[in-house]
Amino acid sequence: MALPMSTAAAPAGPVRAVSARHFLRLKLRVMGNSFRGQGWRLAMFIGGALVGLWFAASGFFLFAVPGMTGNGRYAMLVAAGGGGLLVLGWLLLPLVFFGVDETLDPARFALLPLPRRTLVLGLFAAALVSVSALAMLIATFGLVLTAWRLGGWSAGVVAVVGVVAGLLLCVAASRAVTSAFASMLRSRRVRDLAAVLLAVTAALLGPLQIFGLAALRETDWDRLTGVATVIGWTPLGAPWTAGIDVAQGRVWAAPVKLLITVVALGALLAWWSRSLESAMVGAVSSGRTPARRGATGGAVAQLFPRITGRMRRDRFGALVARDARYWWRDARRRANLITIAVVGIFVPVMTNLGGAGFAGGEQGMTLSTSDSSPVVVTISMLFVGVLASVTLANQFGFDGSAYAANVVAGVPGRVELRARMTAFSLYVLPMLTVVAVALSLLLGHPGWIGLTAGSMVATYGAGLAVSSFVSVLGAYSLPETSNPFAMNTGAGMAKGLLTLLAMVVAAVAGVPMVVAAALLGDAWLWLALPVGAAYGLGAALLGAYLAGDVLDRRQPELLATVTPRR
Amino acid sequence: MTGEHSALALRGLAKRFDGTIAVASVDLDVPAGSFYGLLGPNGAGKTTTLSMAVGLLRPDAGSAWVLGHDVWRDPVAAKRLLGVMPDGMRLFDRLTGAELLAYNGLLRGMEPAVVDQRAAELLDVLALGDAGRTLVVDYSAGMKKKIGLACALLHGPRVLVLDEPFEAVDPVSAALIRDILTRYAAGGGTVVFSSHVMEVVERLCSHVAILAGGAIKRVGTIGEVRGDRSLEQVFVEVVGGRTATGEELSWLSR
Numbered sequence: 001m002a003l004p005m006s007t008a009a010a011p012a013g014p015v016r017a018v019s020a021r022h023f024l025r026l027k028l029r030v031m032g033n034s035f036r037g038q039g040w041r042l043a044m045f046i047g048g049a050l051v052g053l054w055f056a057a058s059g060f061f062l063f064a065v066p067g068m069t070g071n072g073r074y075a076m077l078v079a080a081g082g083g084g085l086l087v088l089g090w091l092l093l094p095l096v097f098f099g100v101d102e103t104l105d106p107a108r109f110a111l112l113p114l115p116r117r118t119l120v121l122g123l124f125a126a127a128l129v130s131v132s133a134l135a136m137l138i139a140t141f142g143l144v145l146t147a148w149r150l151g152g153w154s155a156g157v158v159a160v161v162g163v164v165a166g167l168l169l170c171v172a173a174s175r176a177v178t179s180a181f182a183s184m185l186r187s188r189r190v191r192d193l194a195a196v197l198l199a200v201t202a203a204l205l206g207p208l209q210i211f212g213l214a215a216l217r218e219t220d221w222d223r224l225t226g227v228a229t230v231i232g233w234t235p236l237g238a239p240w241t242a243g244i245d246v247a248q249g250r251v252w253a254a255p256v257k258l259l260i261t262v263v264a265l266g267a268l269l270a271w272w273s274r275s276l277e278s279a280m281v282g283a284v285s286s287g288r289t290p291a292r293r294g295a296t297g298g299a300v301a302q303l304f305p306r307i308t309g310r311m312r313r314d315r316f317g318a319l320v321a322r323d324a325r326y327w328w329r330d331a332r333r334r335a336n337l338i339t340i341a342v343v344g345i346f347v348p349v350m351t352n353l354g355g356a357g358f359a360g361g362e363q364g365m366t367l368s369t370s371d372s373s374p375v376v377v378t379i380s381m382l383f384v385g386v387l388a389s390v391t392l393a394n395q396f397g398f399d400g401s402a403y404a405a406n407v408v409a410g411v412p413g414r415v416e417l418r419a420r421m422t423a424f425s426l427y428v429l430p431m432l433t434v435v436a437v438a439l440s441l442l443l444g445h446p447g448w449i450g451l452t453a454g455s456m457v458a459t460y461g462a463g464l465a466v467s468s469f470v471s472v473l474g475a476y477s478l479p480e481t482s483n484p485f486a487m488n489t490g491a492g493m494a495k496g497l498l499t500l501l502a503m504v505v506a507a508v509a510g511v512p513m514v515v516a517a518a519l520l521g522d523a524w525l526w527l528a529l530p531v532g533a534a535y536g537l538g539a540a541l542l543g544a545y546l547a548g549d550v551l552d553r554r555q556p557e558l559l560a561t562v563t564p565r566r
Numbered sequence: 567m568t569g570e571h572s573a574l575a576l577r578g579l580a581k582r583f584d585g586t587i588a589v590a591s592v593d594l595d596v597p598a599g600s601f602y603g604l605l606g607p608n609g610a611g612k613t614t615t616l617s618m619a620v621g622l623l624r625p626d627a628g629s630a631w632v633l634g635h636d637v638w639r640d641p642v643a644a645k646r647l648l649g650v651m652p653d654g655m656r657l658f659d660r661l662t663g664a665e666l667l668a669y670n671g672l673l674r675g676m677e678p679a680v681v682d683q684r685a686a687e688l689l690d691v692l693a694l695g696d697a698g699r700t701l702v703v704d705y706s707a708g709m710k711k712k713i714g715l716a717c718a719l720l721h722g723p724r725v726l727v728l729d730e731p732f733e734a735v736d737p738v739s740a741a742l743i744r745d746i747l748t749r750y751a752a753g754g755g756t757v758v759f760s761s762h763v764m765e766v767v768e769r770l771c772s773h774v775a776i777l778a779g780g781a782i783k784r785v786g787t788i789g790e791v792r793g794d795r796s797l798e799q800v801f802v803e804v805v806g807g808r809t810a811t812g813e814e815l816s817w818l819s820r
Contacts (some may be wrong), residue, residue, distance in 0.1 A: 036584070298664075298668075298678075298681075298682030298683075298685070298686065299664040299665065299667050299668035299671075299681060299682050299685035299686065299689075300668040300671075300672065300678045300681050300682050300685075301682075302662065302664050302665050302668065303661070303664075303665040303668035303669055303672075313672065313678040314672060314675070315672055315673055315674075315675055317672065318668065318669050318671075318672030318673055319673070321669070322658060322661065322665075322669045325660065325661060325665070326658075326660055329660040329701070330660055399658070400656055401654070401655040401656045402655065402656040402657055402658045402659065404622055404652050404655040404656075405655075405657065405658060405669075405670065405673070405717070406673065407621065407622055408620065408621070408622065408645065408648070408650045408652070409645065409670065409673040409674055410621075410641050410642050410645035410646070411673060556621065556622060556623055556624045557624065559622060559623075560623065563655070
């Protein structure tokens with residue numbers, strides 16, 4: 001194997017084995033090159049890294065609290081609960097917010113003679129090189145400190161193994177889930193299945209949450225430790241609690257828990273490996289449509305989908321029609337729509353019914369006895385509105401270089417932004433209406449429909465305005481892969497932060513609705529809808545007006561930033 | 567710019583990326599009604615030059631006029647006269663061919679009835695009618711070029727700027743594209759296109775400019791540039807290519 005690699009090597013000569021090390025070096029090289037001559041990228045990366053470190057440090061201290069106070073009573077709770085939440089975060093957050101860093105696109109390796117095992121392990125190793133993985137490792141080392149303080153060095157060593165295994169588990173989980181979900185969305189046959197699957201998951205999470213809160217209400221913290229013990233025996237908690245077990249004298253539990261982790265890890269990698277294959281092949285002909293028959297009417301009639309109704313057949317109409325078609329045909333955008341639908345239903349139900357759980361006192365847990373207040377409802381609606389609108393924060397990135405067509409045609413910025421808002425709203429507004437109505441009925445307050453819808457529409461409109469600016473000034477290119485969750489090199493965290501910033505600004509813009517709900521009392525129940533709708537519409541139009549001006553001045557620059565570098 | 571305007575006039579266009587000069591001060595005058603070939607090896611700056619000329623890429627210095635309208639100061643008027651087919655840019659490829667044409671037509675402010683009629687004709691002539699409801703993303707490379715050309719032609723521009731219209735196109739489609747462009751030029755339109763295929767340029771063009779290393783090396787009518795040699799000989803000489811290898815790559819033949 002020590003054959004020197006010279007340029008004159010015969011093509012049929014001995015082949016050197018490829019190991020994960022090569023993938024690591026490749027990833028670092030690609031990351032390094034992507035910063036070259038792009039100062040802002042480097043700055044964003046460093047900014048993201050600093051924030052990551054801050055989170056890591058706070059996580060470390062949280063995990064280390066039981067050890068530093070020398071109080072082992074809640075060690076299990078902290079380890080299983082905190083660790084479990086982290087795993088869930090790695091599992092779900094990439095789907096909702098951040099995407100996965102796909103610096104090494106699996107499709108690029110399709111032509112290389114690599115065994116699948118090598119490929120999976122290599123890509124896995126490369127995936128471990130990220131700010132978030134490092135931050136995670138630092139944070140969870142707080143558990144090592146806890147285990148060491150409580151149970152000496154042997155517990156500490158076990159905790160180290162557990163924490164590292166846990167990190168591997170988290171990264172594998174995020175890769176496997178995004179990859180599987182991506183390939184599901186790619187295939188048109190099962191794309192509806194994916195939506196159903198997500199909806200069912202969300203529907204299951206709701207009751208689980210209520211059960212959890214019910215348990216929390218009926219029991220004290222010690223009983224909760226019992227729950228933590230149970231979680232500790234699932235892959236969610238096993239890696240994190242192994243060290244605590246040793247510290248608390250259950251030495252036999254540690255190897256079993258580590259075994260659970262390893263088995264889960266293996267299963268996830270196998271799952272990933274299967275969907276990876278479809279990702280590699282899928283890139284060649286992504287989302288091939290059957291040649292549909294029955295093209296009726298002229299070209300213009302074909303362009304306008306039914307959802308646009310009797311919209312004028314002019315420039316604005318064409319922009320809306322094209323964007324509306326894209327929200328459905330582009331896997332990346334469709335994934336966003338599905339996310340809004342699922343989270344938009346799940347979060348309000350969770351916060352409001354969960355709030356009932358918190359406040360319910362000794363009464364039994366029935367869904368109708370909710371003590372959710374107009375303020376809580378308004379805040380949760382605020383979140384949904386913001387979440388929906390922030391989807392447009394990189395609306396030009398979705399288009400990529402295809403945006404050139406609009407630049408060449410000289411589309412005025414204001415028309416462009418208004419059309420994009422309209423097309424997106426064609427899908428989102430009905431969805432938001434359903435959420436508002438369903439939530440009001442579920443809470444047993446049909447009279448709150450105006451309140452829920454009004455506050456949601458207000459924040460949605462304000463959020464659209466904010467997103468217009470972010471999309472013009474903070475646009476970034478998305479890689480041209482078949483994975484709708486793929487992000488570009490190292491930019492994931494920084495871009496996620498930009499999105500979060502947009503969310504915060506949009507949420508602040510929605511605060512008047514909360515204040516009104518708190519101060520105006522019953523009158524507000526009737527005023528909320530007209531006032532909210534006017535506020536949202538006004539904000540959105542103002543945003544398009546102002547951001548459109550900016551867009552007019554920097555169309556070519558925007559095109560350059562959303563064009564993927566090849 | 568007064569009196570008789572050039573169809574396309576470039577003055578001192580320059581662009582640098584990350585410290586490397588992509589295009590260094592390009593001057594070019596494309597006479598109205600000409601069939602203009604922009605020749606150059608890969609990486610010569612053809613795409614950069616054309617992108618700056620049509621308003622897709624902001625130049626570091628210099629300016630561009632389309633029939634007397636400044637592309638960067640008065641983009642609306644200039645872009646109305648222009649039909650552009652960029653290279654390396656995606657189309658809105660999740661639309662069908664007909665939808666894409668309708669989109670571009672309406673974007674240009676055309677009447678829906680006119681769009682319908684012209685789109686049907688273009689799809690028919692370019693033999694894209696059979697594709698039916700196939701999305702453009704599933705088109706072959708040649709079909710993509712053809713639909714791109716159709717999008718550029720749809721609004722009846724006075725000046726047509728095409729980046730590599732013959733790249734990755736099979737001979738049948740290439741012949742079709744050639745015919746359409748010839749007819750367009752014969753009808754008084756001006757065509758500017760980039761290429762590195764000598765035969766096409768030699769057969770079609772009335773004027774040629776050779777671009778290498780971000781600067782214009784030769785410019786004039788095809789007769790002036792070619793002289794008594796073949797265009798390929800002039801091109802290789804200007805660009806400074808190397809010919810036939812001897813010792814190297816011996817392992818290729820075993």
